[in-house]
Amino acid sequence: MDFDLSEEQRLLKDSVDRLMADRYDFESRQRYAKEPEGWSKELWSAYAELGLLALPFDEAHGGFGGGPVETMAIMEAFGRSLALEPYLATVILGGGLLQHGGSEEQKSAYLPQIASGDLRLAFAHTERQSRYDLFDVGTAAQRDGGSFVLNGQKSVVLHGDSADKILVTARVAGSRRDRDGIGLFLLDANAPGVSRRGYPTQDGQRAAEVTLESVRVDAENVIGNPEGALPVVEKVTDIAIAALTAEAIGAMDEMLKLTVDYLKTRKQFNTTIGSFQVLQHRSSEMFIALEQGRSMAMFAAMMAQEQNAEERRKAISAAKVQIGRSGRFVGQQAIQLHGGVGMTMEYKVGHLFKRVTMIDTLFGDADHHLSKLAETGGLMAA
Amino acid sequence: MDLRFTDEELAFRDEVREFFRTALPDSIRRKMIEGHHPSKDDLVTWSRILNAKGWAVPHWPVEWGGTGWSPVKQYIFRDELQQAPAPEPLAFGVSMVGPVIYTFGNDEQKRRFLPRIANLDDWWCQGFSEPGAGSDLASLKTTAKREGDFYIVNGQKTWTTLAQHADWIFCLARTDSAVKKQEGISFLLIDMKTPGITVRPIQTIDGGHEVNEVFFDDVRVPAENLVGQENKGWDYAKFLLGNERVGIARIGISKARLKRVRELASLERIGDVPLIEIPRFREKLAAVEVELKALEMTQLRVVAAESRREKGKPDPASSILKIKGSEIQQATTELLMEVVGPFAMPYHPEEEGRNEPIDGPDWASTAAPTYFNWRKISIYGGSNEIQKNIIAKAILGF
Numbered sequence: 001m002d003f004d005l006s007e008e009q010r011l012l013k014d015s016v017d018r019l020m021a022d023r024y025d026f027e028s029r030q031r032y033a034k035e036p037e038g039w040s041k042e043l044w045s046a047y048a049e050l051g052l053l054a055l056p057f058d059e060a061h062g063g064f065g066g067g068p069v070e071t072m073a074i075m076e077a078f079g080r081s082l083a084l085e086p087y088l089a090t091v092i093l094g095g096g097l098l099q100h101g102g103s104e105e106q107k108s109a110y111l112p113q114i115a116s117g118d119l120r121l122a123f124a125h126t127e128r129q130s131r132y133d134l135f136d137v138g139t140a141a142q143r144d145g146g147s148f149v150l151n152g153q154k155s156v157v158l159h160g161d162s163a164d165k166i167l168v169t170a171r172v173a174g175s176r177r178d179r180d181g182i183g184l185f186l187l188d189a190n191a192p193g194v195s196r197r198g199y200p201t202q203d204g205q206r207a208a209e210v211t212l213e214s215v216r217v218d219a220e221n222v223i224g225n226p227e228g229a230l231p232v233v234e235k236v237t238d239i240a241i242a243a244l245t246a247e248a249i250g251a252m253d254e255m256l257k258l259t260v261d262y263l264k265t266r267k268q269f270n271t272t273i274g275s276f277q278v279l280q281h282r283s284s285e286m287f288i289a290l291e292q293g294r295s296m297a298m299f300a301a302m303m304a305q306e307q308n309a310e311e312r313r314k315a316i317s318a319a320k321v322q323i324g325r326s327g328r329f330v331g332q333q334a335i336q337l338h339g340g341v342g343m344t345m346e347y348k349v350g351h352l353f354k355r356v357t358m359i360d361t362l363f364g365d366a367d368h369h370l371s372k373l374a375e376t377g378g379l380m381a382a
Numbered sequence: 383m384d385l386r387f388t389d390e391e392l393a394f395r396d397e398v399r400e401f402f403r404t405a406l407p408d409s410i411r412r413k414m415i416e417g418h419h420p421s422k423d424d425l426v427t428w429s430r431i432l433n434a435k436g437w438a439v440p441h442w443p444v445e446w447g448g449t450g451w452s453p454v455k456q457y458i459f460r461d462e463l464q465q466a467p468a469p470e471p472l473a474f475g476v477s478m479v480g481p482v483i484y485t486f487g488n489d490e491q492k493r494r495f496l497p498r499i500a501n502l503d504d505w506w507c508q509g510f511s512e513p514g515a516g517s518d519l520a521s522l523k524t525t526a527k528r529e530g531d532f533y534i535v536n537g538q539k540t541w542t543t544l545a546q547h548a549d550w551i552f553c554l555a556r557t558d559s560a561v562k563k564q565e566g567i568s569f570l571l572i573d574m575k576t577p578g579i580t581v582r583p584i585q586t587i588d589g590g591h592e593v594n595e596v597f598f599d600d601v602r603v604p605a606e607n608l609v610g611q612e613n614k615g616w617d618y619a620k621f622l623l624g625n626e627r628v629g630i631a632r633i634g635i636s637k638a639r640l641k642r643v644r645e646l647a648s649l650e651r652i653g654d655v656p657l658i659e660i661p662r663f664r665e666k667l668a669a670v671e672v673e674l675k676a677l678e679m680t681q682l683r684v685v686a687a688e689s690r691r692e693k694g695k696p697d698p699a700s701s702i703l704k705i706k707g708s709e710i711q712q713a714t715t716e717l718l719m720e721v722v723g724p725f726a727m728p729y730h731p732e733e734e735g736r737n738e739p740i741d742g743p744d745w746a747s748t749a750a751p752t753y754f755n756w757r758k759i760s761i762y763g764g765s766n767e768i769q770k771n772i773i774a775k776a777i778l779g780f
Binding site: 001006260281287288291293296298302371378379 | 383637644661669672674675682685687699705706773778779
């Protein structure tokens with residue numbers, strides 16, 4: 001039992017924290033959001049230089065063999081600064097799917113390119129009807145000799161508009177809600193038949209609607225078993241959820257800090273409003289929600305590598321429930337305690353609130369995961 | 383960072399679990415599972431079994447019977463004890479006055495009291511709260527006037543838990559009323575058999591008799607029973623209250639009760655469907671489990687940081703443990719009452735020698751009283767509102 005970071009992890013955390021403190025203050029962030037991709041290419045290069053884009057990959061493929069604890073340190077810093085770059089889409093999701101599901105050739109071909117910052121990926125899984133069910137896949141992949149022809153539509157593809165390649169789930173066999181029969185395919189984002197419509201998301205990031213019309217995918221771009229990709233998809237999304245819980249903690253921590261600072265300086269009735277017990281207690285409740293969330297983000301990081309898939313899923317669901325609830329409470333109270341200032345677009349706290357709100361809707365909200373957890377016998381029966 | 387227990391810690395957990403499985407008398411285990419209060423005899427019996435094993439006071443210094451276990455092992459021990467479920471050793475002795483005596487007492491006091499606390503030869507109770515001194519404890523009015531080799535104690539204590547069984551009471555009393563209220567308080571050890579002490583029961587809303595009023599009328603306390611220095615009692619009291627918060631999350635107790643809820647909810651049926659399969663109910667149960675898992679991780683973070691903390695300085699984060707721990711324990715009592723349904727209604731006061739049959743399933747009768755009784759836990763040990771003050775001041779810097 002040890003909650004401390006190792007020396008190497010501490011160095012990593014310090015360097016990420018320093019980079020974000022130096023180059024990612026709120027004004028810079030708002031400037032980056034206006035760049036053509038909706039994020040900063042300059043920072044993306046800086047992440048590559050620091051090794052962040054190579055972090056979770058095997059050393060054999062130019063990575064550093066980092067695990068969920070290293071990812072947690074990075075994501076917390078990104079959450080605090082509201083980082084816009086497609087780290088989750090490219091490194092955690094795209095890179096993760098290749099790392100955990102790809103062949104040796106695929107890994108050698110793409111992971112080093114991700115590490116150097118030259119390849120950006122997106123993961124297309126959500127469909128109009130699927131809500132949060134990863135197995136609900138209507139997009140069709142029809143066999144044609146050794147290759148596949150894809151038809152269908154994918155929604156809310158994170159950073160799908162700026163990606164070079166897109167990983168897509170599509171159904172090779174079975175009916176729409178079968179767990180078996182799902183394949184994972186790597187497409188060139190500009191391949192014939194792929195059309196993308198990018199748009200901003202509520203939290204200032206980017207996503208795309210991706211339409212696939214008779215898109216041909218060769219055998220070499222099928223990731224893993226073409227009829228059995230779901231376990232890898234679930235594993236990698238669980239790793240992504242663990243990363244998101246850490247990002248949410250960074251954002252919540254920043255909201256609490258901004259709120260407490262505000263209460264200590266804002267004066268009404270001839271005194272700082274932080275002298276009022278009702279506001280002190282609310283802040284204490286925010287702190288409790290944050291720390292309970294932080295505990296579960298740590299639990300998620302620990303369990304993201306669990307070999308037993310059912311145990312892993314339960315733990316990740318539990319963490320997502322806690323983060324969803326903590327995030328909602330901390331976010332709503334941060335706005336409330338700031339008063340009118342919290343409502344303005346020019347102030348950071350509202351953007352943090354929007355980010356944690358959207359994190360709840362990524363890969364299943366608190367209610368979705370609570371009901372999944374309850375259906376599978378709860379946490380303690382484990 | 384590795385949040386898993388080490389192999390050694392896992393082996394220790396198995397050893398402890400096995401001991402509780404074999405050494406805890408079945409009659410006591412039954413009472414604990416069914417939500418009855420263990421009797422004085424039960425607690426004495428169990429404390430002596432633990433003491434014979436050398437496990438009555440694991441957290442004490444080794445020379446006074448402690449085990450020298452790491453904070454993590456201490457945690458595992460407590461968690462397993464609560465999940466057994468076994469009665470916890472009497473906190474007033476082993477967790478409250480014991481640590482005050484070995485930290486601030488003199489050698490004579492240590493020799494005289496500590497072994498008897500460990501073996502539950504002396505039953506201790508806590509004389510802190512007064513009718514006019516609850517959350518504002520330092521405003522207490524009970525006085526102790528020095529006369530020769532004695533203090534003469536006058537006043538009233540209240541909410542004195544299990545004083546009806548007590549041999550000794552540790553008291554905060556005012557020895558100087560001319561100074562700031564925190565600076566005139568002393569910490570006295572008082573023999574309950576001393577003339578002038580009257581104990582009067584207070585019945586609580588669950589129908590039980592746990593707490594009492596204790597009256598002091600010219601009670602002569604030998605001056606040698608002063609702990610530490612005169613007028614420094616407030617420091618010792620703060621130390622004691624900080625220790626009290628560390629174990630207060632009682633995660634093992636909540637785990638045991640949730641297990642009970644799950645078992646009973648699979649027996650109770652709505653029509654043909656066991657309650658546990660009703661989505662609304664099982665989601666409510668799962669939600670409490672999530673909160674409890676988060677609290678367990680928070681507790682372990684506090685435990686892991688313990689070895690780095692200055693001795694005797696409680697972690698202000700332990701206020702989270704008090705607040706969430708009490709809220710979760712209370713939520714488990716609500717769930718249990720919901721499982722019991724209409725058979726929460728019949729009232730069976732727990733009286734000695736009572737042997738009339740229970741109306742309804744025999745496991746139902748304690749559900750409502752436990753729910754009523756456990757409202758106390760967000761009040762005692764520094765109410766949850768006081769804990770929020772502590773977080774606001776000590777952590778957030780208001």
